Amino acid sequence: MTGKRVTLNSASLVGSIRVDSRSSSYERRPVLVPARSGLVGDGVIVATKPIVPPTPAKKPMLVVPVPQPVRPQPSVAIEQPPVTYVPPAVVASEPVVSSTFLPAQPKKHNKTSLALVTMAVILFVAGISVVIVGFYQNNQVATQVKNVAQSVVGTTASRQPDETKPDAASQSSYTVGPTKPRMLIIDKLGVNARVHQLGVDSNNELQTPNNIYDTGWYDNSAKPGDAGGAILIDGHVHGPTQPGVFYKLKTLVAGDIIKLERGDDTVYTFKVVKSQTYPVDNVDMNAAIVSAVPGKLGLNLMTCTGSVNTQTQSYNERLIVFAVAE
Structure with missing residues (x-):
């Protein structure tokens, strides 16, 4: 025996493969290495203490926690303290601004607002009515002016009116349409005369009664009964030998009363406001058929006045008395 150690590098282990097939639970046990002895010299053998290799540290094992089953816990009623409602304090001086948006509420109109709206509607309708009536009246007056603007009022020498005075029976039996003038009454002048419907003649002259x-x-x-304009009535101031129905017309003054009876026996009252005299060749026919007071029905009475032209047997002036409905 030579006493040599066998190691992994020994020639006897050349070509061998060492496989470590230890399990994970392998625990290395301490190996006692016998004491070695060796020759120091001169045949003296020195013994050594056995060598104990160090114990390797254990590898920590992987511990996988196992979930514990959840057991139902008994329900425990929790007593709630009583709740007392305390209304929020209202501060009169500072308005509370809320961030909550509420839907718009319809406004409530009080009686005053409703009355104002109603009044506004009534005024609007009344205004429209006034405009329409005014437009109608203006057109009506414009037509009347156009028809008589060139007329010459008066009685020519070739027209000799009848001087026979109508009796009471002929006056009471006289009839016209229900909306046309029938009788003219002027108590101050003692006039109670029939009213005939007339136009203009072939010479464009305003006709006069026979x-x-x-x-x-x-x-x-x-x-x-019309809403506006003026009623134009003419009459003779004198006949060939006798005074006519309007002989004293020039004596009427402002405030005197004139009455006009319609065919349906309705009587309308007018009050004189003024009178005006015009030259025969410059009669204002526009004024003759327009009311002296705008917005009121007028009654204008026309007759001859001034001096008589011996050649034409006509007067050189015309008188118009203006009255308005009361």
Whole structure:
């Protein structure tokens, strides 16, 4: 025995493969290495202590926690303290601003607002009515003016009116249409005369009644009961030998009363506001068929006045008395 150690590098282990097939639970046990002895010299053998290799540290094992089953816990009623509602304090001086958006509430109109709206509607309708009526009246007056603007009022030498005075029976039996003027009454002058419907003649002259005691209503002027314009009535101031129905017309003054009876027996009252005299060749026919007071029905009475032209047997002036409905 030579006493040599066998190691992994020994020639006897050349070509061998060492496989470590230890399990994970392998625990290395300490190996006692016998004491070695060796020759120091001169045949002296020195013994050594056995060598104990160090114990390797154990590898920590992987511990996988196992979930524990959840057991139902008994329900425990928790007593809630009583809740007392405390209304929020209202501060009068500072308005509370809320961030909550509420839907718009319809406004409530009080009686005053409703009355104002109703009044506004009534005024609007009334205004429209006034405009329409005014437009109608203006057109009506414009037509009347156009028809008589060139007329010459008066009685020519070739027209000799009748001077026979109508009796009471002929006056009471006299009839016209229900909306046309029938009788003219002027108590101050003692006038109670029939009213005949007249126009203009072939010479574009305003016609006059055939009797000096009658009057003539120009049929293109207004009628009794109309909303505006003026009723134009003419009459003779004198006949060939006798005074006519309007002989004293120039004595009427502002405030005197004139009455006009319609065919349906309705009586309309007018009050004189003024009178005007025009030259025969410059009669204002526009004024003759327009009310002296805008917005009121007018009654204009026309007759001859001034001096008589011996050649034409006509007067050189015309008188118009203006009255308005009361």
